[in-house]
Amino acid sequence: MQLLLIHSDYIEYNVKKSTPVAEKIEESLKSGRLEEVLAAFIAVESVDEPNPDETVKRVVEEIEKVTVQVKAERIMLYPYAHLSSDLSSPKVAVSVLKDIEKALSSKYEVMRAPFGWYKAFKISCKGHPLSELSRSIRPSEAKVVSTAGAPEGETEDVVSEALKAESTARSYWHILTPDGELHSVDDFDYSEHENLKKFVDYEITKNRAVEKAPPHVELMRRLEIADYEPGSDSGNMRYYPKGRLIKSLLETYILEETSKIGAMEVETPIMYDMNHPTLKKYLDRFPARQYSIESDKRHLFLRFAACFGQFLMNHDMTISYRNLPLKMVELTRYSFRKEQRGELVGLRRLRSFTMPDMHTLCADMDHAILQFSEQYEMCINVLDKIGINIDDFEVAIRFTRDFYEANRDFIANLSRRVDKPVLVEMWDKRFFYFVLKFEFNFVDALAKASALSTVQIDVENAERYDINYIDNDGEAKRPVVLHSSPSGAIERCIYGLLEKAAMKAEKGFVPMLPVWLSPTQVRFIPIAERHIEYAKKVSEQLTCRVDIDDREDTVNKKIREAGREWVPYVVVIGDREIENGTVNVTIRSESQPNAPKKLEMTPEELNSRIMSEIEGLPYRKLALAEFLSMRPKFI
RNA sequence: GCCGCCGUGGCUUAGCCCGGUAUAGCGGCUGAUUCGUAAUCAGCAGGUCGAGGGUUCGAAUCCCUCCGGCGGCUCCA
Numbered sequence: 001m002q003l004l005l006i007h008s009d010y011i012e013y014n015v016k017k018s019t020p021v022a023e024k025i026e027e028s029l030k031s032g033r034l035e036e037v038l039a040a041f042i043a044v045e046s047v048d049e050p051n052p053d054e055t056v057k058r059v060v061e062e063i064e065k066v067t068v069q070v071k072a073e074r075i076m077l078y079p080y081a082h083l084s085s086d087l088s089s090p091k092v093a094v095s096v097l098k099d100i101e102k103a104l105s106s107k108y109e110v111m112r113a114p115f116g117w118y119k120a121f122k123i124s125c126k127g128h129p130l131s132e133l134s135r136s137i138r139p140s141e142a143k144v145v146s147t148a149g150a151p152e153g154e155t156e157d158v159v160s161e162a163l164k165a166e167s168t169a170r171s172y173w174h175i176l177t178p179d180g181e182l183h184s185v186d187d188f189d190y191s192e193h194e195n196l197k198k199f200v201d202y203e204i205t206k207n208r209a210v211e212k213a214p215p216h217v218e219l220m221r222r223l224e225i226a227d228y229e230p231g232s233d234s235g236n237m238r239y240y241p242k243g244r245l246i247k248s249l250l251e252t253y254i255l256e257e258t259s260k261i262g263a264m265e266v267e268t269p270i271m272y273d274m275n276h277p278t279l280k281k282y283l284d285r286f287p288a289r290q291y292s293i294e295s296d297k298r299h300l301f302l303r304f305a306a307c308f309g310q311f312l313m314n315h316d317m318t319i320s321y322r323n324l325p326l327k328m329v330e331l332t333r334y335s336f337r338k339e340q341r342g343e344l345v346g347l348r349r350l351r352s353f354t355m356p357d358m359h360t361l362c363a364d365m366d367h368a369i370l371q372f373s374e375q376y377e378m379c380i381n382v383l384d385k386i387g388i389n390i391d392d393f394e395v396a397i398r399f400t401r402d403f404y405e406a407n408r409d410f411i412a413n414l415s416r417r418v419d420k421p422v423l424v425e426m427w428d429k430r431f432f433y434f435v436l437k438f439e440f441n442f443v444d445a446l447a448k449a450s451a452l453s454t455v456q457i458d459v460e461n462a463e464r465y466d467i468n469y470i471d472n473d474g475e476a477k478r479p480v481v482l483h484s485s486p487s488g489a490i491e492r493c494i495y496g497l498l499e500k501a502a503m504k505a506e507k508g509f510v511p512m513l514p515v516w517l518s519p520t521q522v523r524f525i526p527i528a529e530r531h532i533e534y535a536k537k538v539s540e541q542l543t544c545r546v547d548i549d550d551r552e553d554t555v556n557k558k559i560r561e562a563g564r565e566w567v568p569y570v571v572v573i574g575d576r577e578i579e580n581g582t583v584n585v586t587i588r589s590e591s592q593p594n595a596p597k598k599l600e601m602t603p604e605e606l607n608s609r610i611m612s613e614i615e616g617l618p619y620r621k622l623a624l625a626e627f628l629s630m631r632p633k634f635i
Numbered sequence: 636g637c638c639g640c641c642g643u644g645g646c647u648u649a650g651c652c653c654g655g656u657a658u659a660g661c662g663g664c665u666g667a668u669u670c671g672u673a674a675u676c677a678g679c680a681g682g683u684c685g686a687g688g689g690u691u692c693g694a695a696u697c698c699c700u701c702c703g704g705c706g707g708c709u710c711c712a
Binding site: 212213214221222228234304305342439452453489492562563564574576635 | 637706711712
């Protein structure tokens with residue numbers, strides 16, 4: 001059975017002439033019209049003959065599923081022999097069609113175009129991504145496969161052309177070394193580049209051996225950063241105060257950095273009209289699945305990046321060559337991608353996430369390449385400040401062969417800058433909207449890789465969105481557009497930091513977050529109740545996030561808990577401190593398991609030490625009560 | 636989405652194979668203790684055993700469906 005489903009404003013047909021296999025019909029069936037209809041073009045095939053009932057059952061299920069999905073009200077069954085070169089006998093075909101009609105008509109308004117007639121027909125396809133679907137239904141396998149060549153299991157989703165293209169794209173993989181040489185992926189000596197090996201395995205050979213849960217999942221909960229939210233859809237997390245604090249600091253930091261290079265912060269809607277002509281085409285070029293929502297009249301989808309909003313804005317702007325490069329940035333809280341269930345993991349892969357999305361309009365390719373280099377540099381620095389260093393990620397650079405031929409030196413420099421070999425993927429032709437992109441891929445405790453920062457040179461969307469600038473000769477010209485996410489998803493940065501800490505712990509180091517991101521920077525532990533007041537007084541001399549463990553527990557227990565919370569500086573306060581005015585500080589970053597590094601210093605010294613560590617980075621106050629006795633438990 | 640494993644008070648968990656409404660620790664509350672660097676002691680409260688259906692006199696336990704989590708496939712910020 002071959003099935004072509006088209007969600008249409010209307011379909012109408014008129015019988016013209018009978019063929020030798022025509023079924024006898026009443027006059028009233030010689031023409032028909034349905035509106036707001038799912039048109040099902042059907043070819044019954046010879047393979048359906050042995051078990052027509054099974055075919056009927058499954059095709060009915062399939063049509064129903066799509067009908068519900070697109071919210072169609074009516075169904076037109078339309079025999080269409082041209083879908084197959086291996087048709088069943090007309091007799092079987094007619095009986096199958098009648099059975100389908102019977103099964104569906106209990107629930108929907110169904111019309112069946114007569115079999116075996118030449119018919120004229122008019123159809124008005126709605127044109128949203130779900131509006132055109134094809135299915136092959138094969139007996140015995142009990143599986144539905146798409147005829148469009150998409151992998152199995154994707155047929156029920158909105159599958160963009162870009163997703164399909166990706167499965168047919170031909171990639172050539174190489175390792176690019178800082179000297180500019182391309183090496184074979186198979187023969188390259190990875191002995192000094194263990195992580196690159198893991199990354200290459202992950203990207204290409206796809207062999208994975210681990211069966212553990214990723215460490216960050218337990219950590220994000222234990223540290224009360226984030227958690228699953230069963231009341232929402234999978235992949236939509238809740239963030240506790242500490243998690244919100246960390247996210248907020250990261251968001252602020254990235255916006256500050258993009259502002260430094262002249263990006264203008266904007267805000268655009270999170271939902272868009274699926275039938276908007278420009279967006280529809282763009283949907284087809286972006287490899288992601290969307291959440292779709294039904295509004296009163298419109299069929300909307302939730303954005304998966306800030307591209308649309310900014311491009312639509314660019315379209316309406318008057319831009320002079322003097323304004324270039326023109327940068328706009330938005331922190332998308334949220335971007336939505338309806339990833340497949342099995343792809344979701346903790347904070348690594350989500351269905352809603354926060355991502356800085358910056359776009360740069362450049363006069364031409366030369367300028368774009370210049371900007372690309374600058375932003376490559378910025379991404380390295382941003383991740384470094386966040387706490388993810390060059391050693392923690394692997395670089396992937398992807399480009400078309402043409403681009404490579406024209407820019408060999410430039411590309412070699414990308415490897416030189418990080419001073420290590422990088423993975424290269426080269427396409428013999430352009431499948432996507434970009435000709436060049438890089439990603440920084442974090443390789444986690446289980447040898448899984450995920451992209452963080454990325455910059456892409458887009459040669460397609462200026463045209464698609466009709467974005468132009470006026471050059472000095474007075475002519476309107478198309479800019480080249482850069483897409484950039486300096487840090488990648490904020491949640492994924494947190495995932496990276498937690499995984500990195502877990503890997504350190506595994507190697508026998510004491511795990512912690514960067515001081516500027518630690519929810520508590522200094523914990524005061526008064527020995528007895530009478531020391532609380534003094535602790536409070538000293539804490540006021542510090543200009544960072546200090547809290548006081550005033551609970552009625554033993555000092556030992558409070559120390560242990562401060563350690564479990566990864567507090568960078570722990571200060572025990574008792575009679576001695578009151579006497580000599582100093583504080584006894586345990587410094588986590590210099591401690592080893594079972595060997596705390598303790599230092600006696602004045603409150604001023606402690607404060608200036610911390611100030612120098614967080615200098616130039618965003619700061620926010622405590623996200624929770626200063627006194628631990630006042631804090632609720634979230635987990 | 637497909638395949639596999641898993642789902643017991645807020646958290647970690649015993650019991651499940653061989654059906655008889657549940658075990659312990661942490662956390663919470665109350666009391667005692669006011670303590671100098673990785674869990675002070677005692678008492679109390681807290682569970683429709685992920686949800687729904689089925690088998691049975693009886694289901695946490697056996698069967699089915701669904702939901703959620705993890706792993707694999709696939710995919711990405």
